[in-house]
Amino acid sequence: MPQDSNRLVKTTRIRAVPAARRKAREKNIDLTETRGTGPNGVILVRDVENFQSLQAGTPLFPKADKVFVSPLARRLADSCHLPLAEISGTGSHGKIILADVIQAAGAAKTISSFPGKRLESFGQTLPMSRVKKVTAKRMAQSAFTAPHIYFFADVLLDPLFHLRHEILPEFERRYQVRISFNDFFIKATALTIREFPLLNAKVQGEEIVVLPEINIGVAVAMEEGLMVPALPQADQLGLGEIAQMRDDLIGRARSGKLKMEEIERGTFTISSLAQFDILFFTAILNPPQSGILSVGQTTDRLFLKEGQVGTEKVARFGLSVDHRIIDGAMAAAFLQTLKKKLEHPLLAFMQL
Amino acid sequence: MREITYAQAINEALAYNLEKDPAVFLMGEDIGKYGGIFQVTAGLLDKFGPERVIDTPISEAAFTGAAVGAAMTGMRPIVEIMFIDFTTACMDMIVNQMAKIHYMFGGRGKVPMVLRTNIGAGRGAAAQHSQSFHAFFMHIPGLIVVAPSSPYDAKGLMNTAIRDDNPVVFIEHKKLYAVKGEVPEESYTLPFGKAEIKREGKDITLVATSELVNRSLRVAEEMAQEGIDVEIVDPRTLRPLDQETILQSVRKTGRLIVADEGPVTCGVTAEISARVAEQAVEYLEAPILRVGSPDTPVPFSPPLEKIYIPDEDDVRDAIRKMQAYL
């Protein structure tokens, strides 16, 4: 009787073909974060090749070690002379992250409600991760190269709230995912861009290239930095598809399993700080994009209408654009159109 | 170029050397009048006479040992053992005498002889006439073991074997004897210890021996239609093995299938797999797969024998398994 060699034995060892291991070692890719697509989930060479960090070839994590620890945490532990073996990791797959080292060092705790558990410690000089360094560089480049102009509009969200509330159960049943406000924003933004192609463009030398597809990127905050996976051709996707894709992309962004292509294809970015008490903020363009939408917190606002007092839900949306491509009038018009779509969701999503 | 059969190709090499070198002579059962059970030696008795083509009694030990003794004393005998199964009757002469004399005698005394025999099932010859345990000989230091897969290779390797001063075990295949192929008329030699890439490919390395080479080639053509590109490496010499060619191929493709007609356990496939695992494991993108006979004696009944033999179906199965890693 031939032995079933594919019977999975409970082990903490990662299953990867030898060539994949070698590649992972060479590219400093952590196999624990790599998803295997071979038989019974064994990691193949192509899985390692596909797994990339934010920047092409730049690893998120250094050598796949027996002690799984993020580089920031490692450096802090080293500088505090804390043995890693004595620190318990609370990151994914038991990885030791910065918070764990800080806790172990007995440093003062700060509020950890920021997604990704970013914690800074007073008096500490924290090194920038490689990711952060590059992001910082590009951001600075963007800020100084593209002249930004900012526009804000308050958008009434009651219609969307009602719509969402109504369709939520059916939607979840049908698409196995809860529709989020972001999904509406993505769709509406994409539809609006159709009317304003220059919001989907980039400067190339002395030319303006209008990109062929509308790929809306959603900014995801990570411990190491911001990642912006993009939904391809969002203007042509149904809400269900948008919701599923959004859920998948954000999930994989958080676990570091995005493909490079998924990030690089973005043509416009939506960045939301809605879960914080931030009314509005100015976002810096994600180069080489020409527009970025920022979403602030939804608040209840008192209104007075025809002698009646009531509350309405409102969020302040911000639009930053590259003034080399887009002038104030267009930006304002864009924002106004977007606002209209969001405030009249049925019209917008019926594509009228 | 003209086409002749594998048997004819070997016959030509034998005849050529019998002609050229009076020290060459043949011994074996029924090789003279009968022309050999597979007609490999047909016509040679008539051409060279009973002193050069000797029909022996059924005494493998005697005539194989006699070949050793004759080889040590100036002759270049070529012995035929009718089926590899019968080499067990003269195993001492092969393993303890033929293979070791040169070494045991400190390099003084050599045994320039060729021992021809054949492997392969498929003729309903049952358990004692169908085995392929050529791995036994691959296991013995002091022997050179070759296994040609085509008429062209057979003639060239036989010429080399006869002229070499070392004892050579020459593994033929029953199913190949009637197979035709292009063979030059003139005499030529092929080097020992040099594999040949019978088909170039980039997806999978398939190391195959003897008739498995041809079965694999047929399957590879099919697979090419599906976009799977199989590289077929024919070692030609089993001992010494040209492992560099094999390793190079594996480094290129990252995937290895080894196919040999013998039983898989402790067989030729096991040795090749082990060498690749030792020396190129980091290039492997998939487990090594082996194609061979099952661990049973050769069954008689035709449907069972069909299942027993590692054929195109088995090679195809292995490639399919490998697909998951492509």
Place this chain on the structure above:
Amino acid sequence: MNASNQQLVEFHKTMVKIRLFEQKIQDLYARGLVPGLAHLYVGEEAVAAGVCANLRREDYITSTHRGHGHVIAKGAEIKYMMAELFGKKTGYCKGKGGSMHIADVEIGILGANGIAGGGIPLAVGAGLSAKMRKTDQVAACFFGDGSSNNGTFHEGLNFASVHRLPVIFVCENNLYGISVSQKQHQAIQDVSIRSVAYNMPGVTVDGNDVFAVYEAAGKAVQRARVGEGPTLLECKTYRWRGHHEGDPNQGRRYRTLEEIQEWMKKCPIARLEEKLVKREIITKAKIKKIWEEIEKEIEGAVAFANESPFPEPQDMYEDVLVS
């Protein structure tokens, strides 16, 4: 006796050389100075001397695990033998063969053989080769009563007889394999009667009488040389020591002290010396001298062996194949 006096003295020298060589090995072995296995020929000297005296340099012999006597009688040099037994690089086989595989193909010694009956087909092959090359070389094949039951014996004799090969099959019947006596391993007493089955002459002689051996072997060699085919020559003899050094009590686990002592009385060297002295071919004093001289030669061989180096580790890989 058709051997000249000169030859008889040679016989004596050969036998003394064998005796002293074997006794030296016995001594060295007991002191742990020789590695491996040793199968000593003490008591059987007349067979090797008598047979090989009929052979020319270019004739062949194949020998057994108990081969020192045969190869000395065929002309091997004892210092290279000694070096080989010590496992030294200067030995006949560069130290790679040892006691049971001593060979010098140039003087026709096709090797002592560790396989019982292993040498028989080889000798047949040498005879075949000689016949094919149309020389009048012959091959003498030594084997024991034990091997006379082996397949190779029957196959070899049959093959040699059907092809009329110039082989002398010399069976040294010393009444034992290792521990199994002839009575237990054969239904016959005289191995020579098996010759009938192979249509060749079969002769039995007193193996401890060098004259008898010489004469009978001479006839067989002559037959072979003129193309009349093989002969089976049985020489009845006895080994004084055990099957191998280390065989308890020199084989008294399966033999009796009485039996051994009986045979020691029939010592082939003593018998020859008696005859030599009686016929005034040589004096007792001379005999003593011969023993001393040969002893010195043996000492010299031991010294040579001791001074010789062992093979290097990489030498292990040499000579697996002819390059």
